[in-house]
Amino acid sequence: MTAQGLRLEKITKTFGDFKALDGVDLTIAPASIHAILGENGAGKTTLMNILYGLYQPDGGRILLDGVPQRIASPRRAMDLGIGIIHQHLMLVETLTVVENVVLGLPGQGMRLSLDEHARRLATLADSFGFDVDPHQEVWKLPMGMRQRVEILKVLYRDARLIILDEPTSVLAPNEVEGFLQGLRRLRAAGKTVIFISHKLDEVAAVADRVTVLRRGAVSADLPIEGATPREMARMMVGRDVVLTTLEKASLKSDTVLVRARDLKARVTRGNQALKGVSFDIRAGEILGVAGVDGNGQAELAEVLTGLRPAEGGSVELAGEDITCTGVYERRHRLGISFVPEDRHGTGLVLDFPVYQNAMIRDFRESSFSSGPMLRTANAKAVTEDWVRRYDVRLQSVDQPIRFLSGGNQQKLIFAREVECRPRLLVIMQPCKGLDVGAIEAVHRTVLAERERGTAILYISTELEHILSVCDRVAVMCAGRITGIISPEEATAERVGALLGGLAEAEVA
């Protein structure tokens, strides 16, 4: 790419009455990492789909190296050297790495010479320091590795401009640094990288320049040296955002509401996932559970909510032993609410309208049904009320919830799980994939529940979130709680040691 790079001039795109993009100007220098920040629904993805030929702009020009181009199709974009890494990876899991890379590659003739392609792919991967086995089947690879395969796929097609749409949202926290390193290598090799994200720290760590989109228009465009995370957050949301500390009153009560003792459980395939976990949660207390993903947190949440039987140990809620109660009893008589990690699979029925998702927990309650009949009109009225109070942005409660953004879906789940006035609220990874505005809303809801006197178990891999909302932090490693500490004591070294499994005496 010559010195001119990519220029977008006055790009507009309308869907129905909705102006997704409203006169976007953007200049991207060659061989740089350019971050595009924005809330969910700010138009980032629409803009990228235009660059990739999936949508045509209603107005404006795209100039590549100073030449106006019409990008009519993804194939044309590929020919122009534009490659996109979608948020959800576009890999066929049953095929091998090299098969995924050569899939649809033009000019192959009628012989599939996988070995030759695998050799070339390995050379290419080496030159970028990506360690990938071309003959491995994709489903066997961890997410970080799959993403590299996606990047290799566009590099193999000689892409010079690489667009990554929220690439870190699928990665485990420990894979992110390696990924950012990969981006730097791409830049060093002269590739231009467009990095779409709403994670401020990642942008600050890797980008050369940042453009902030808000409601379909550019609200700021500046070199990264001139932008602090706080400023970027303000430009994204359009107001000041509380980034770290939320005010919270001190604990009101000393009553222990939840008492877990020596909990043991197995994962479905047989390994022991919980090896004797004990903790107390008081009324109006948030107990954070930190730890690297897959150290028993999911199993802990499932044991507490009754989805997975405990093999040993006991759980008490307000003095009553509930270890052997079923899910229905826990949810309704005992008042345990659950915000699951997998919003789409566990938390919602994506094709159901919003109001049905709202009633799905308590559909037998009088606000939603009477006898055998559902009270649809009433359910809609209740949902409308929740939508207003929890600031869920949508067109109508009859809309399938699939079409809401992740943040708004999560707000509805919270409304449902909190409006039933639970005694114990179990939350798992509530901020996954959400932007700063939505994260703030989630945390405000959690704190309001705490104020009401609910015992809350807040499981997350994002240590920063845990430290900002929790009263105490339990660190889990390999199925055990290695330490329970207060947020003030949580220095990086101390938490790091606990995450690594170095147990210490229980504090606080």
Place this chain on the structure above:
Amino acid sequence: MSLLGDMSAWVDFFSTVLRLSIPIVFAALGGVLSERAGVFNVSLEGCILGGAFGAATGAYLTGTPVGGLLVGLLAAAAIGCILAGLAVSLGINQLVTGIAINILVLGLTSYLARLILGADATSTLPGFSPMAIPVLSSIPVIGPVLFNQDPLAYLMYLAVPLSFWFLYRTPWGLIVRAIGDYPIAADTVGVSVPAVRALCVIASCMLGGLGGCYLVLCQVFVFTENMSAGKGWIALAAVILGRWNPALVFAACIFFAFSEALQLRLQFNNPDVPYQLFSMVPFLASFVALVVFAGRVRPPGAIGIKYVRGGK
């Protein structure tokens, strides 16, 4: 019983197995192609029947088996176009479409057969005759069974490795497999999912039709109502039993043909037992085989799901 008599009985039995397997193999290979691309081809039964009817009409009108073959393939391709149009382009439920097509073809062929073939319906049509392959055909047992066959049988021998080669050794096969598993991955690299699926469906129906052509042009030389008699369904079972892999599917077809030949032999040898009892054998065999072998089957991921671009 002398050794020679024993031998000729075996030759006879295996020839029956082979003859019975050929229409199923063609149809099942068609099923593999279509299902690998993510479209259930439930209409294989109709394709066999349509192909058989086309072959009979073509042979009757042109007086040559080649003419019959061409018309048969054309008829099956027409069925394929209907299925592709309804199930791929319009995205109507693939199972419902396939079943509707089967019913349509059954009625239409019976009606048209009376209209076109009329009084000649029972007269013998021109067909392909066996061509012995020199040297190979003189091998004992194997020779007369495998190498003294008609051209369509030889075509079947080729079709199995050919479809394996296509699916696993060509870029197009890779595209077909990718589309059946995760079509959006193919779409994002610039492959048209509907076009590939439509082509696969049409080719699949033509393969099924080839099975029908074989029935008319190489086996019975007449067209009768509903002469496909469940072969398309057996082929579907063979596709699943063979795990969408042409080589295994071929083996499954041979297994089904074997049980069919066995039931014919049982019928013949036990005239005092009601024949309906024995005709259940192949279907029971297919149940048993599916239960025993189909435990860990993983079908193509996107099978039966219409592809909509931008659908989350």
